[in-house]
Amino acid sequence: MKRPTQISSLKPSNAVLPHPTPRLRDHFLMGKKLGQGQFGTTYFCREKSTGIDYACKSISKRKLLCKEDYDDVWREIQIMHHLSEHQCVVRIKGAYEDNIFVHLVMELCAGGELFDRIVQKGHYSEREAAKLMKTIVGVVEACHSLGVMHRDLKPENFLFDTPAEDAQLKAIDFGLSIFYKPGQYLSDVVGSPYYVAPEVLHKHYGPEIDVWKSDSGIFRQILRGKLDFESEPWPGISESAKDLIKKMLDRRPQQRITAHGVLCHPWIVDDRVAPDKPLDSAVLSRLKHFSAMNKLKKMALRVIAERLSEDEIGGLKQLFKMLDTDNSGTITFEELKQGLRKVGSNLMESEIKELMDAADTDSSGTIEYGEFLAATLHLNKIEREENLLAAFTFFDKDGSGYITMDELQQACKDFGLRDTQLDEMIKEMPLALIIPSD
Structure with a gap:
């Protein structure tokens, strides 16, 4: 289950997204025009399956004159996914592409500029x-x-x-x-x-x-x-x-x-006492949250991370590259320490070592790309029902609705975990979730 260290992707020169998408109109009813920009037009749209209203920004590919223009749109999609946790950033629903347009479906803001x-x-x-x-x-x-x-x-x-x-x-x-x-x-x-x-x-x-x-x-x-x-x-x-x-x-x-x-x-x-230290950076706060999870949750997050589209994880890929200064495909303790220093962290080395050990789920001594994704995903991606179901299904190989000892042992092997770590995981798990193998 280890992800290869090569983390770039190839896409056709005439495409913005690195993967094919369903047809927009198969899933959404298009409505009136809401606004016009330099590259795109925004329309009202309604999702057929739920009746929920959204805004759709349709970008004409005829106006994308060079590779840099294509890259700019792709980066915008990744950044919107990357920032989607913030309540004051419009949330992207998804991106669709055909031969003529790239469509960004997002939260509808009906209150005006x-x-x-x-x-x-x-x-x-x-x-x-x-x-x-x-x-x-x-x-x-x-x-x-x-x-x-x-x-x-x-x-x-x-x-x-x-x-x-x-x-x-x-x-x-x-x-x-x-x-x-x-x-x-x-x-x-x-x-x-x-x-x-x-x-x-x-x-x-x-x-x-x-x-x-x-x-x-x-x-x-x-x-x-x-x-x-x-x-x-x-x-x-x-x-x-x-x-x-x-x-x-x-x-x-x-x-x-x-x-x-x-x-x-x-x-x-408003004249109240201001905080006397900066808030944790996003990377640091997420690593701290991840370190407090039990090992099964960490494995489940790894499964979820590896099924997300590149649109959704593109921003985390950039953070990984920022920390992986020698471009080895892994983050060492020294790289993590220097990276956290750059974003204003004043943690002691022992505290950084604890975060490192928590993210390094296979105890290899470094944080691989897949491990980093799992440790830095935001909760709004983790808690989606389809992602939780996919994680449980990964462990429950026979579809019984339970995770057996054999299934858990096999999952640990897939992730490169040792038997001692399996024993620790079993101690942390709720008994109702796991049953012994025959």
Whole structure:
């Protein structure tokens, strides 16, 4: 059951997805046009089997003029799956492809654009603006924690899920987003000119641009003011708000406040005591969660990870490559330690060793790709009924509805586990789940 170390995939040059898909119209009824972008048109659609409403972004392949354009769409799909755990990111249902279009079916947000609501409302109070800023910068922090730079934050790229006053704000467009490694700098000039950070124009930038962008356009739109702090409405704006704006719009990227720093700023947290340390990175928090699981659950996660499509695991593949600095196809203790340091972890070596041992389910001394996927999957993929059923079926070879000792022993062999680990696993398992072999 070990996954090969080669983790790239081949796909036809005229295809975006690396695998064939069902026909979109076999599963969805298409409705009215909802919006138009540079590359695609968004439509209302309804799933035939459930009656649930979705939005479908249809991208014309005629507008994809080169390999880079195809790669950009493929990356957008992977990033949407990668970020799907976050409540403020629109959730992707799936991707479909035919000869003419690539279709991205996603959660329907019927509350309209943040930009339109700002215009309609006229202005927001500071407290309302702070709530919106908290949501927007929360998305930025989630992106950076998972190795994604958004690069195109603006009010038009946020939608409300319903027309209600207290609707949830969600990020919807990741067409310019890109995977990056800590310390990596990019040079291509992208994004809307009105919101662009200075260092983008100098063609040398990192994730700090997302903090600038989340303030430069959005905050000015929300409070309808200029940044001279003298004309209206700035004389009536609190010093705390102006302090945050100055820190977010620092022209020196390295001195600019981080996304986490914004979320801890008194103006955002309403003068409550701010957290005194950054939140765990996504990789670290998931490794900690995985380490607390029993061995059977870890094996089940490995089964689930290996049946997921490349669309769903593409982001985790990028995280694996970031940690696997020597491109060996495995992560050593030293690579894991250095990788966690880069994302702000201050764990002791003994704590990192515990996480390493937990993820290294076959005790080989390194974390293989399949082991990494299992350890870093998010719960929203694990808890899907079809994935849980597939995991149980893998163990229950004879379809009896129980896992016998022989079946469990065979599964352990498939995963390269020793007999001593099998004994430990049996001690951890609920008796109702397993019966002795004859």
